[in-house]
Amino acid sequence: MRAMAHSNGRMGFPSAGGFTLLEIMMVMVxxxxxxxxxxVLFSSMLPSQNLNAAGRELSAMLRxxxxxxxxxxxxxTVFVDLETGRYGIQGVQARRxxxxxxxxxxxxxxxxxTRGRYSIIFNEAGGVPWGRITLSGGKRVLTIELDPVVxxxxxxx
Numbered sequence: 001m002r003a004m005a006h007s008n009g010r011m012g013f014p015s016a017g018g019f020t021l022l023e024i025m026m027v028m029v030x031x032x033x034x035x036x037x038x039x040v041l042f043s044s045m046l047p048s049q050n051l052n053a054a055g056r057e058l059s060a061m062l063r064x065x066x067x068x069x070x071x072x073x074x075x076x077t078v079f080v081d082l083e084t085g086r087y088g089i090q091g092v093q094a095r096r097x098x099x100x101x102x103x104x105x106x107x108x109x110x111x112x113x114t115r116g117r118y119s120i121i122f123n124e125a126g127g128v129p130w131g132r133i134t135l136s137g138g139k140r141v142l143t144i145e146l147d148p149v150v151x152x153x154x155x156x157x
Contacts, residue, residue, distance in 0.1 A: 026134040037134040050098040053135035055094060055155055057085060059135065059144050062120065064088045064151040076122045080105060080133065082113070090119075097135075106132040 062078055068089070069076040078092040082103055088094030097103055105113040108130045122128050128151050133144040145154045 013065060022151040040097070048138065048140055051101055051135060051140055051142060054098050054101050054137075055135050055142040057157075058135070059153050059155040061087065061089060061093075062144065062146070064118075065092075066122045066126045066128070066151055066153065073124050073125060077118065078122070079117055080120070081117045082115050083102045085116070098124070098137075101135055101137040104134045104136075106134065120146065122151065 023053075025105075034128075065076040066077045076092075078087070079090055080087045080103060082105070085097040085103075086094050087097065087103075105118045107113060107118070120128060120131060128148060130144045130148045133147040135142045135144070140157075143156045145156065149155065
């Protein structure tokens with residue numbers, strides 16, 4: 001390899017025009033700081049996404065029970081076990097409520113229920129008594145309202 005003379009008269013190797021080790025390290029530090037900040041932001045969104053998913057699944061299960069009741073001509077029961085954190089259609093399927101989500105049921109006759117096992121019965125025509133299921137996780141709250149007139153299941157945020 002041939003050394004070249006610089007304008008200042010010193011001999012040395014020509015510069016390749018690359019990055020110095022210090023510049024690369026600074027970029028890596030900035031990338032790590034940005035990753036750390038984004039991890040904190042995304043981890044705070046996780047409970048919110050769990051709440052949305054649980055609300056959608058529970059309301060879908062209630063709609064499915066209503067559909068089964070009208071198609072088979074037989075009443076269908078959806079249970080919500082507030083002690084074990086499970087819910088499902090009696091004899092068909094059951095699911096678990098995700099960790100960190102609390103559930104309470106409001107009944108027209110019994111009032112607010114936070115313990116035990118609660119049953120929602122869809123009759124042969126798809127009708128259901130009025131009720132509300134409240135899911136809460138962190139600072140957010142979702143409600144699922146049961147309409148006794150048309151048997152609709154409405155998810156409200």
